[in-house]
Amino acid sequence: MLPITREILDIVDRALEEDLAFHDPTTACLVPPDQQGRAVVLAKAPGVLAGASVAGAVFSRMDPALTAQAVKQDGERLRPGDHILHIEGPASGILRAERTALNLIQRMSGIATLTSLYVKAVEGYPAHIVDTRKTAPGLRYLDKYAVRMGGGRNHRLNLADGILVKDNHIAALQARGVSLRETVERAVKLAPHTLKVEVEVETVEQAREALEGGAHILLLDNMNVEDMAEAVALAKGRAMTEASGGITLETVRAVAQTGVDIISVGALTHSVAALDISLDFQP
Amino acid sequence: MLPITREILDIVDRALEEDLAFHDPTTACLVPPDQQGRAVVLAKAPGVLAGASVAGAVFSRMDPALTAQAVKQDGERLRPGDHILHIEGPASGILRAERTALNLIQRMSGIATLTSLYVKAVEGYPAHIVDTRKTAPGLRYLDKYAVRMGGGRNHRLNLADGILVKDNHIAALQARGVSLRETVERAVKLAPHTLKVEVEVETVEQAREALEGGAHILLLDNMNVEDMAEAVALAKGRAMTEASGGITLETVRAVAQTGVDIISVGALTHSVAALDISLDFQP
Amino acid sequence: MLPITREILDIVDRALEEDLAFHDPTTACLVPPDQQGRAVVLAKAPGVLAGASVAGAVFSRMDPALTAQAVKQDGERLRPGDHILHIEGPASGILRAERTALNLIQRMSGIATLTSLYVKAVEGYPAHIVDTRKTAPGLRYLDKYAVRMGGGRNHRLNLADGILVKDNHIAALQARGVSLRETVERAVKLAPHTLKVEVEVETVEQAREALEGGAHILLLDNMNVEDMAEAVALAKGRAMTEASGGITLETVRAVAQTGVDIISVGALTHSVAALDISLDFQP
Amino acid sequence: MLPITREILDIVDRALEEDLAFHDPTTACLVPPDQQGRAVVLAKAPGVLAGASVAGAVFSRMDPALTAQAVKQDGERLRPGDHILHIEGPASGILRAERTALNLIQRMSGIATLTSLYVKAVEGYPAHIVDTRKTAPGLRYLDKYAVRMGGGRNHRLNLADGILVKDNHIAALQARGVSLRETVERAVKLAPHTLKVEVEVETVEQAREALEGGAHILLLDNMNVEDMAEAVALAKGRAMTEASGGITLETVRAVAQTGVDIISVGALTHSVAALDISLDFQP
Amino acid sequence: MLPITREILDIVDRALEEDLAFHDPTTACLVPPDQQGRAVVLAKAPGVLAGASVAGAVFSRMDPALTAQAVKQDGERLRPGDHILHIEGPASGILRAERTALNLIQRMSGIATLTSLYVKAVEGYPAHIVDTRKTAPGLRYLDKYAVRMGGGRNHRLNLADGILVKDNHIAALQARGVSLRETVERAVKLAPHTLKVEVEVETVEQAREALEGGAHILLLDNMNVEDMAEAVALAKGRAMTEASGGITLETVRAVAQTGVDIISVGALTHSVAALDISLDFQP
């Protein structure tokens, strides 16, 4: 379960404020402050759970008198009807926090569920499914955690924890007369010594040049599987390989067959379908 | 175009910090601080644009020496290849801000595009397509703006700007022996006088009861179209009607045919597919 | 009692910081850190209490070892000498937090007390006394809560939770050739569907025009009571009516006699006299 | 005029956010984004101006395209009808920022006006009128600035910029067997060397004891004017004297006649009547 | 021990975030979340302790399941090997928080240790060793607290809690034809009445002039000890004296011999050597 650090609380508090959740006139009109209640957060569709502790934190930030008991753990599979959280305490708080809590757990579980499909699709191959930095602004830590809960791994958390020489970097240096190989050599020489140098290539020829420059990882971008397999063979023993670019659930297994070490999928976090999870109030 | 207020800047700044965009070692190793460059943000898929000024703000927050010129306006249709923004200034800043800018404009345009499909699907009927509060935590203002750019309208911005008596409120009062009708009457009596009272109902019978209680708006939740049409007829001249619950692009036209005034679609913001937009660096 | 949410804590923390309350050299010079003490917060003048839990929170934010026990509840009447809070714990903390706690409870009780006078003045008439958005910047939630404790109701919490077409809006549209009636029609048509449309009018003629445009509420601004009564009669069964503008304790009853539904009084929050409440230290 | 520092901008921004001023549906429905306008902020009652630059900053924070031109300077007298600020730019921004700007300038000018009455009341005597720490939480800098604009001076900005041994400190030490004189000696010895030691006394006897202890300033609390005069005589050449406690416009001149150096008046900031200032939109 | 107020927590939280301490991949790879552990924070060099409660707070902010037990109190002498804190709880949290906790306690203890050397060097003389405002930006409260733990006292906490007429102020007024004496008189007359007026002088002649102007404190800047002694004699009974400017451990005793009341040493906080303190993990 995700520890509820200050970072997570900031996200929760901002979300509650954005919703003016403490100033809900509907609940204020109808529900007496002393009415107690219980609620269950439950799955309405199959999937993989992520965000149970985050959703729980929404309730306790709304009202410290609310308690949230996790019935399922993040990373567990959900079937329709499965109970996820039991909430107990002032009814007004449950009603005010409901939407914010669901928004978080539905997105996170949506990411975990989609990730788990990609992971399952490459079963039997060594390739790891990883995310990208294509996350919802402000929610990166949650998005990346959800990927892990779905069985995936994380690529760079931010720009600072990896060197990734992308097409636009290469173009910027080419404009100054620096070849791809020289660009890679420069990165290897000047990069912080704790970081590997990953290089985006689009052709086998570029892969070769990047390897000569000393690249530690090749990012094979939008290659067809034949070229990819050739690049993987070329890199064997010299560099890791990562496949990227428009990979779908339909194509991911073929990509894994090329022997790449890593497959990165932007859609895991940039095109999320919320998992259907709801809250049933039990007065 | 969305004015870049402090609220928007906070989202932009948090996103840049989350990415440690000012501490990008790849660019630091490779691109001299004095190298200038240009870039074009362009569509790779058809859709509706939203977020051009927000994306532009990412570049100028990264480096005030960067200028972003909008070629397309929010709300305009995009065809693959269409230029959206022209960026000019220090190459390093363009490369550092790229991902954050794209994350924002891709999500926003994804929302606008999806919304426009729903709007088109109900063409000829009076129903307005509106969003819900099922937005990405921290991004509600952007999500709701994008819905407007797609031709939709906004439902409640937050809990405070409308009374919406939902199933869980009704359950909470029933547990205290208060009928639906009495619940609605109480809301009408106690609500802030500037707000209408909307009531969620699931059957024609409930619709009737809510109308008797004085509801200004009926939220017809998960009804089949026959019941919905009956509820709409019942409400005619007495209350507005809103359809909600699991409405898809396939079903929305049939829903509109019932004569409802408003159709709210959670998926517009909770299940967003990023629109494919990219940045081409032109050194 | 007001729940102490993050919003309230932010106000409390900012107030303590503004006072550099953790860096009080007087107390540091004189009071040993281990000295314990008790104090009572008590009324020195008659009035209505508001802010007891907020004042209590000041002490516990200053030092978690301080406990505050409420003897009176918000909304209760106070007579001189009445105990409100009992504080117990480190003497130094009590002395450092005293001023900040009193500043909050004195203002809030001042608002509640003034409101209660207006409410009493209209006793027997159906009119509700409501506040306005003329609150102390940064303290709106506290100001509006205090109004409720005094027996009043709240008008708009912010610009987003009600449509109020004011004189300046009408002027802006008139400059473009749009009549009052057309302006109101436009607002009714374009406003978020959960919000009523209130229109500020200064004459019976304008009231008539606004009603024709479909206004849900008439704000009768600075009208004499004869005109007001006529406008109320006109609106009967078609729209609510709200009286506003320079209403004082002397005139409010006459205003209520016109039959208006609502009387809004800016002075409740923009011209507050602190209620005399003090802290007695009991070593 | 008050410089618009980050502290001031924080107050302004918080006030605009509290009002959800960027999300004003009334203006959004009615006023086209490209409509330009002008407005004048003008006095409706006589008084002393404070807060013109702060009010101006509200408009430019709302929309950088808005310009505010000060016609009157802070500290100047106002007669009904006097123009204070001329605003120019997008009409929508003027309408959205109006209330927030007025809330600030009305409170500040109310403080300046009240202060000026006290200052005038003691004309001819050497006594300075000063404020207290009884300010609206979060607005201390503005409140204290307004006092200066009204011709007053400031007492402590916060707890850290002066030693003030109050009744509760004295009580805390007495409980440990320390006499008033010893308490004062201790403060003089241990206080930061840049701070004077002020001691609150309620009788002539206490005044004598505080002087013997080495007090630099006597705070004569709630004394009648005879005792006050005696204490002032006693302190002459040895310490400054400050009168405090329930001083009103009716009694302040008699207090000044005792020869005290300073008269502090809590009401200047804790019981403020907003000065009537309004905004006239001129499309 | 320093109470852990919101101000201190802000410093702690910012430091943990700056280190991305919640996203430590080394610990994530190696240490299972359920592994418990203990650790001891211990001295590796002799010195004076400061910051034990602050370091403890780092662990509990990292993970509320971590407890920190102080074995030594701030202000106590440390010998190599002395235990300072015992930490207990999840091993992962200990490892993630280690560096941040040590950064704080090492700096603070370094300041306390250096201060104690200056204090010891002037033993037998009445002079107090005080700090300056030359602190690490953002850490002033911690720096000044550490000085107190080393036996020193604090000079101004900020610009607002003392009048200090420095060389540059004097130069600014001289440029307008105002003499040093007149400058001092003006400060005495216009300063907030709770603050003393301290004047920086570099010669005996200036000291005389400042005294004539009514200075309460003379800051003897960069004077040789003969001049200093003469200035001290001159000020006797009229003003306090403070020595400042390039005073080192070698020269401080000679300075104290002149009879000055206060010796301020910028190096206490602007040139800090971290005290060697480390954390031993005990699985």
Added chain:
Amino acid sequence: MLPITREILDIVDRALEEDLAFHDPTTACLVPPDQQGRAVVLAKAPGVLAGASVAGAVFSRMDPALTAQAVKQDGERLRPGDHILHIEGPASGILRAERTALNLIQRMSGIATLTSLYVKAVEGYPAHIVDTRKTAPGLRYLDKYAVRMGGGRNHRLNLADGILVKDNHIAALQARGVSLRETVERAVKLAPHTLKVEVEVETVEQAREALEGGAHILLLDNMNVEDMAEAVALAKGRAMTEASGGITLETVRAVAQTGVDIISVGALTHSVAALDISLDFQP
């Protein structure tokens, strides 16, 4: 020169607020708001400059009417008397911002100067001097930038941008029966693929084991130079080597002679002596 990003502005603003720089009574008493002035920031001791743009930003944040012109660039050598910045504008702003600006530039230049001495000491050897995470809490970005200006390089910016298996990690795993070699293997297998795995070793034997486990970098901690040379020889062609632990200006050249690739020096940032830089006001 360091770009002045929002991160840097936050540090500047916090420092100005901590100093209550906008509420400086000394300047308020003495310097008329309309007095203009100039000042020069200049070196009083030899060293290497860092922080010129940061110091400049302090002045413009204090008052936008102040301009700061850099005469020297960060990274340049300073001789006593060298001009660094020319400031121009309102005299009051210069005087209020002086201390905060100097605190920043003195610390940063102190770091750059010390770093340059280490860099010079290893001249002729391939070893790079790098910093550690032992920075002043809240100032890491400035501290690490200053190291670069002194000719050094940066080690990890935060815990997330490198795997560093330290003694305490090894101890934690040994307690579970995992050998050093297995620990390293586990890190290599599980670490984010963009990060190298660095392992802290204290003996040649441990170095061997870490290499067998697949370590990419060896951190040779507190080794004598003979062992270090042996470990370097062992690692040649298989892993980079970094020397660390108690390295001083006296010993660093001998360490470099062992052939290590990197020498990390905590003292660069944890034991900083401010470089003597002052501000001369020129009215």
